[in-house]
Amino acid sequence: MVIFLLLLIGAWILWKRTTDGLLKYDLLIAWAIKLTVSWLFLVVYSEYYGSGTLTADPEAFMRESALLNQVAHESFADYLRFLAGMETQSMIDHYLSATTHWSSGNLTLINDSKNVIRVNSLLYFLSNGNVYLHVVVFGFLSLLGFRELYLTFSTAISFPKRRFWYALILFPSLVFWTGSMLKEPLMILGLCLVIRAWFGDLGNAGRIWRWGLGLLLLIAFKPYVLLCLLPAIALYIVTVKVFKKRIWLAFSVMFVVFIGALTLMPAPREKGVFYLTRKQFDFINIGKGGIHAYADSCFYFFRPDQFQYLNINEDDSSVFLKRPLHAKKVALGKALPFEDVTLQPNKKAWFMYFRSNGCTSYIPVTFIRSSSTQLVKNIPEAFTNAAFRPFFGDPGGWLKYFAIVETIVLFGWVLYAFSFWKSASNQTKLKVVSLMLFAICLLLLIGWITPVLGAMVRYRIPAYLAIFVAAALLFKKTKPTETWEKLPS
Numbered sequence: 451m452v453i454f455l456l457l458l459i460g461a462w463i464l465w466k467r468t469t470d471g472l473l474k475y476d477l478l479i480a481w482a483i484k485l486t487v488s489w490l491f492l493v494v495y496s497e498y499y500g501s502g503t504l505t506a507d508p509e510a511f512m513r514e515s516a517l518l519n520q521v522a523h524e525s526f527a528d529y530l531r532f533l534a535g536m537e538t539q540s541m542i543d544h545y546l547s548a549t550t551h552w553s554s555g556n557l558t559l560i561n562d563s564k565n566v567i568r569v570n571s572l573l574y575f576l577s578n579g580n581v582y583l584h585v586v587v588f589g590f591l592s593l594l595g596f597r598e599l600y601l602t603f604s605t606a607i608s609f610p611k612r613r614f615w616y617a618l619i620l621f622p623s624l625v626f627w628t629g630s631m632l633k634e635p636l637m638i639l640g641l642c643l644v645i646r647a648w649f650g651d652l653g654n655a656g657r658i659w660r661w662g663l664g665l666l667l668l669i670a671f672k673p674y675v676l677l678c679l680l681p682a683i684a685l686y687i688v689t690v691k692v693f694k695k696r697i698w699l700a701f702s703v704m705f706v707v708f709i710g711a712l713t714l715m716p717a718p719r720e721k722g723v724f725y726l727t728r729k730q731f732d733f734i735n736i737g738k739g740g741i742h743a744y745a746d747s748c749f750y751f752f753r754p755d756q757f758q759y760l761n762i763n764e765d766d767s768s769v770f771l772k773r774p775l776h777a778k779k780v781a782l783g784k785a786l787p788f789e790d791v792t793l794q795p796n797k798k799a800w801f802m803y804f805r806s807n808g809c810t811s812y813i814p815v816t817f818i819r820s821s822s823t824q825l826v827k828n829i830p831e832a833f834t835n836a837a838f839r840p841f842f843g844d845p846g847g848w849l850k851y852f853a854i855v856e857t858i859v860l861f862g863w864v865l866y867a868f869s870f871w872k873s874a875s876n877q878t879k880l881k882v883v884s885l886m887l888f889a890i891c892l893l894l895l896i897g898w899i900t901p902v903l904g905a906m907v908r909y910r911i912p913a914y915l916a917i918f919v920a921a922a923l924l925f926k927k928t929k930p931t932e933t934w935e936k937l938p939s
Contacts, residue, residue: 471611480619488585488629514549515570584631592628592635595642633671640667682888727818730899739808743769743800751778768799811846811903832897840903867921885920889913
């Protein structure tokens with residue numbers, strides 16, 4: 451009943467929102483598409499990856515959101531403290547000891563996984579655990595984000611506006627991941643609001659609230675996307691304010707300043723490289739598979755080929771070592787350090803915190819090894835992996851072919867659209883270069899640390915969105931398309 455009421459409210463809101471260039475029912479059709487894909491998302495993660503119930507991240511976030519919501523029934527004051535980030539370790543041990551995303555500590559300043567759990571725990575008051583309500587709400591919010599993006603660029607493109615709208619809505623990986631109850635729908639809403647505030651033709655009030663809400667959402671749900679967006683925004687501002695729209699001069703000066711800063715400030719540079727090394731290390735361990743055993747103040751990581759030297763009690767998740775063994779020691783809740791250690795058989799049980807048999811789409815990547823030089827050498831591999839893979843011969847299930855086709859179509863469209871580069875205005879070129887810089891920064895970051903193709907396809911959707919919009923801005927219509935042009939444009 452609650453879901454039906456939300457659907458009616460959502461439909462009424464969309465019907466009342468006049469959108470230039472679209473028919474009144476276009477927003478309703480778009481939401482129907484998103485609801486269908488949301489259902490498909492749940493089917494994939496319950497039937498394809500699971501055995502009739504949710505699995506992987508969707509299952510983990512829903513389960514931990516339920517645990518957090520349960521806190522409100524025991525102590526609403528403590529629940530509010532969890533929402534505000536004011537909880538103590540003893541509160542976590544008492545209420546959320548069965549969690550993984552929440553109780554593992556903070557590896558970054560902002561733990562975006564906790565924020566997703568917070569939002570879903572609030573929705574639990576309405577859903578009582580019905581996951582369909584969660585995807586309905588998240589999907590609706592992401593649809594509002596797509597509308598913001600459409601309004602930003604619909605007047606700057608040369609092909610029919612309705613075609614642009616449905617291209618945004620039907621972008622395969624984008625519509626799939628924004629049909630979830632994970633980070634992506636809220637991140638995309640934030641990104642679209644920032645882009646509207648950045649490029650849109652708005653008054654001061656409309657620009658300010660979009661900047662504020664958009665930045666807040668990006669910080670809360672995908673801080674690294676905002677980090678990759680900052681150089682693009684800086685390039686745009688410097689080009690307009692300082693270099694009078696001489697794009698390549700502005701880019702060259704910014705690049706020299708950036709390299710100079712990294713050279714003259716080795717401490718922050720090495721700290722950043724260390725952080726990327728640790729993230730890559732964690733992802734490789736997840737991709738290959740292994741066990742994280744909790745030992746009071748740290749984790750020990752064991753590879754799958756070392757399982758034979760462990761006594762694992764599945765009933766109480768205790769882990770005992772049979773013989774001396776080399777392993778990795780990982781600091782609890784910190785990005786650094788991790789180190790190689792030689793362990794002796796333990797008398798006190800370790801707790802099996804996380805176990806994975808590996809990801810089917812794992813690919814080998816070159817280790818960064820905390821080396822700035824190696825990080826630079828990894829740029830071609832990182833960009834190729836994140837931008838273009840999976841390839842036809844890569845590991846993974848049949849779903850990878852959707853990603854392959856999407857990549858081929860997208861970059862085919864990009865190559866064609868960039869043939870119009872010379873005829874584009876300086877303002878269009880500046881927008882295109884800014885969007886492409888954001889996409890390249892994000893793809894490099896993903897490629898440096900991610901050895902799992904399925905994760906790459908998920909994480910790169912903001913980059914693919916920016917690349918698509920950049921190509922749409924460059925494209926020039928050569929022949930009229932009568933079917934679409936008879937409709938409002």
